[in-house]
Amino acid sequence: MSRTILCFGEALIDFHSEGGDEFGFPRSFVPYAGGAPANVAVAVARLGGAAAFAGMLGKDLFGDFLLDSLQRAGVDTHAVARTGEANTALAFVALDAQGERSFSFYRPPSADLLFRAEHFSDDCFREAAVFHVCSNSMTDPQLAETTREGMRRARAAGALVSFDLNLRPALWPREVEPRALLWPALELADVVKLSAEEFSWLAVDGEEATLERLWAGHVRLLVVTDGANPLRWFHPDADGELPVYAVPAVDTTAAGDAFVGGLLCKLAGLDASGDRLDRLVTELPRLHAALRFAAACGALTVTRQGSFAAMPDEAEVLSFMETYA
Numbered sequence: 173m174s175r176t177i178l179c180f181g182e183a184l185i186d187f188h189s190e191g192g193d194e195f196g197f198p199r200s201f202v203p204y205a206g207g208a209p210a211n212v213a214v215a216v217a218r219l220g221g222a223a224a225f226a227g228m229l230g231k232d233l234f235g236d237f238l239l240d241s242l243q244r245a246g247v248d249t250h251a252v253a254r255t256g257e258a259n260t261a262l263a264f265v266a267l268d269a270q271g272e273r274s275f276s277f278y279r280p281p282s283a284d285l286l287f288r289a290e291h292f293s294d295d296c297f298r299e300a301a302v303f304h305v306c307s308n309s310m311t312d313p314q315l316a317e318t319t320r321e322g323m324r325r326a327r328a329a330g331a332l333v334s335f336d337l338n339l340r341p342a343l344w345p346r347e348v349e350p351r352a353l354l355w356p357a358l359e360l361a362d363v364v365k366l367s368a369e370e371f372s373w374l375a376v377d378g379e380e381a382t383l384e385r386l387w388a389g390h391v392r393l394l395v396v397t398d399g400a401n402p403l404r405w406f407h408p409d410a411d412g413e414l415p416v417y418a419v420p421a422v423d424t425t426a427a428g429d430a431f432v433g434g435l436l437c438k439l440a441g442l443d444a445s446g447d448r449l450d451r452l453v454t455e456l457p458r459l460h461a462a463l464r465f466a467a468a469c470g471a472l473t474v475t476r477q478g479s480f481a482a483m484p485d486e487a488e489v490l491s492f493m494e495t496y497a
Contacts, residue, residue, distance in 0.1 A: 175222065175299060175300065175301035175440065176222045176223065176224045176248065176296075176299045176300050176301060176302075177212075177213070177216045177221055177222065177223050177224070177300070177301060177302040177304065177433075177436050177437070177440055178224045178225075178226060178251070178296055178297075178299075178300040178302065178303050178304070178326070178331075179209040179210065179212045179213040179216075179223070179224070179225050179226070179304045179305075180209055180225075180226045180227060180303065180304070180305050180309065180319065180322050181207065181208065181209035181210070181227055181284065181305055181306055181308055181309040181319070182207040182208065182209065182210070182227060182261055182279075182282075182284040182308050182309060183205070183206070183207035183209075183210035183225065183227055183229060183238045183242065183260075183284070184206055184207040184210075184238075184260065184261035184262060184263055184279070184282075184284070185203050185204070185205065185206065185234045185237070185238070185260065185261070185262045185263070186203070186204045186205075186206035186207075186263050186264075186265050186425060186478070186479050187201035187202065187203055187204075187262065187263065187264045187265065188201060188202050188204055188265050188423070188425075188477060188478065189201055189264070189265065189266045190202055198266065201264055203234075203237070204477075204478040204479050204480065204481055205237065205238050205241035205242070205479060205480040205481075206263070206425070206426065206478075206479030206480065207227075207238075207261070207284075207308075207479075208306045208308055208336065208338045208428075208429050209225070209227070209304060209305060209306055209308075209309070209429075210225055210227070210238070210242065210247075210479075210480070211426045211429035211430070211433070211479050211480065211483070212304055212336075212429045212432050212433045212436070213225040213242065213245075213247045213433075214241075214242065214245040214247060214433075214479075214480045214483050215426075215429060215430045215432070215433025215434065215469065215483045216247075216433045216436060216437055217245050217246035217247050218245065218246070218433075218483045218484060218485045218486075219433065219434060219437045219469070219484075219485065219486045219489070220437075220485070220486050221433075221436075221437045221440065221441075222248070223246065223247045223248065224247060224248035224249070224250070224251055224296060224299075224300075225242055225247050225248070225249055225251065225252060226251035226252065226287075226291075226292065226296060226322075227251075227252060227253070227284055227287055228252075228253045228254070228255055228283045228284050228285075228286050228287040228291065229252060229253070229254050229255075229260055229283050229284075230254070230255060230256070230258055230259045230260035230282070230283035231254050231255060231256045232259050232260055234259070234260035234262070235254060235260040235283065238260065239252060241480055242480075245480055245483075250293075250296070251292070251293060251296045253287060253291045254283075255283050255286050257283075257286060258281045258282050258283045258285070258286055259281075259282060259283060260282065260283050260284075261277070261278065261279040261282035261283065261284055262277070262278040262279070263275050263276065263277050263278070263279075264276040264277075264278075265425055275340060275342060276342070277340070277342055277343055279343060280311075280312070284309070284315075285311075285312050285315050287309075287315065287318055288314070288318050289317075289318050289321045289322070292321075292322060292325065297325050297326050297328075297329040297331065298329060300326055300329060300331040301331060301332065301440045301443075301445070302331055302332045302333075302334055302436050302439065302440050303322065303323060303326030303327075303331045303332070303333050303334065304333075304334040304335075304336070304432065304436060305319050305322065305323065305334070305335055305336075305357070306335065306336040306337065306338040307335075307336075307337050307338055307339055307340075307350070307354055307357075308338060308340060308343060310350075310353050310354060310357060311343045311344050311345070311348075311350075311353075313353070316353050316357070319357060320356060320357055320360060323335075323357065323360040323361070324360065327360065327390070330445065331445065332362050332363065332439060332440070332444065332445040332449070333360060333361045333362050333363070333390070334361060334362065334363045334364075334365070334432070334436055335357060335358055335360075335361035335363070335364050335365070336364075336365045336366075336428065336429075336432050337354070337358075337364070337365070337366050337367075337370045337374070338370075338428060338429075339370050339373065351374070351376075354374075355385070358386065358389065358391070359385075359386070359388070359389025359390065359391070360389065360390060361389070361390060361391055362390055362391065362392050362393070362445070362449060363391070363392070363393045363394075363395070363435075363436075363439065363449070364386065364391050364393070364394045364395070365394075365395045365396075365397070365428070365431070365432055365435070366394065366395070366396050366397075367396070367397055367398065367428065368396055368397065368398035368399075368401070368404075371396045383406060387408045392407060392408070392449045392450055392453070393405065393406070393407055393449060393453065394406040394407075395435065395463065395466075397416075397428065397431060397467075397470070400416060400417070400418040400419075401416070402414055402415050402416060403416055403463060403467060405459070405463060407450075407453040409450075409453070410453055410454075412456075414460055414463050414464065414467070416464075416467040416470075416471065417467055417468060417471035417492075417496050418471075419471045419472075419474060419475055420475065421474040421475070422474060422475055422476060422477055423474060423476065423477040423478065423482065424474050425478070425479055425482075426473050426478070426479040426480075426482050426483070427470040427471075427473050427474045428470065429473075429479070430469040430470045430472070430473035430482070430483055430484070431466045431467065431469055431470035432466070433466075433469060433483070434465050434466035434467075434468070434469030434470070434489070435462060435463065435465075435466035437465075438461070438462035438465055438466065439452075439462060442458065442462070464493070465489065465493070468489050468492050468493045468496075469483075469484060469489055471492070471496075472484040472488060472489060472492050
């Protein structure tokens with residue numbers, strides 16, 4: 173893969189709970205580097221892909237830690253901006269017995285919300301094979317427009333545009349209806365990834381109406397994951413299901429990001445931009461292979477704690493797939 177997968181949005185500190193007192197409250201929290209689009213960038217780099225991250229970090233200890241963690245993972249950070257006007261975002265993560273997480277965010281105001289269109293450099297789009305975003309960069313109106321502008325500029329440069337809904341209701345102001353801000357971005361994407369819960373939330377008028385609205389935009393591939401249950405994929409001319417991997421879950425925090433990283437690596441390797449994405453869907457063995465690889469990335473990640481730290485490399489993924497064949 174010679175061109176870059178550029179991920180835009182938030183990088184933040186995930187404080188994971190450890191231990192518990194007699195009342196069930198965590199005794200301590202351990203910091204991990206995280207943030208959904210940053211996780212995707214690290215996933216791509218760990219898999220051997222060319223990854224870059226664009227976003228705003230605070231000029232603070234946590235911003236330094238995140239920048240160093242991205243660079244150590246092999247992610248290009250030349251598109252990262254820094255600010256002294258706000259601190260780096262924090263999230264506290266509690267896990268239940270099944271590894272399912274709940275979040276408490278300390279975000280607005282935070283550095284990532286201050287990124288604007290002028291912070292994008294032209295060269296980052298020229299080098300991009302894929303531009304990836306998620307909904308966490310759309311919770312603020314100005315940042316939402318910056319995100320859409322990035323999607324438009326990436327599309328104009330010939331990049332595949334990817335959108336993972338990755339909905340975190342706690343990040344949205346109570347008076348805001350998220351769908352109103354999310355649909356304009358969804359319609360700018362070529363590839364959309366949803367969880368089954370997110371698909372149900374988005375499809376207030378039914379699945380068929382939701383699919384028709386997606387196809388009316390630029391979307392050519394929708395992937396809906398559902399944990400250990402079979403994933404579903406949709407294209408304007410076809411759809412299907414595919415079994416995934418059932419593994420004991422330790423921490424599900426970055427599973428979806430690992431899945432997206434694996435899928436984007438495969439799509440970039442196949443140069444699946446523009447009309448090529450349509451042709452890929454007509455070549456089901458290739459599409460299924462890409463989706464199974466992505467599912468293996470996600471499955472491996474849930475067996476480990478952390479976000480950046482949980483991402484597998486390509487050799488681990490291929491070995492895992494052989495074991496679970």
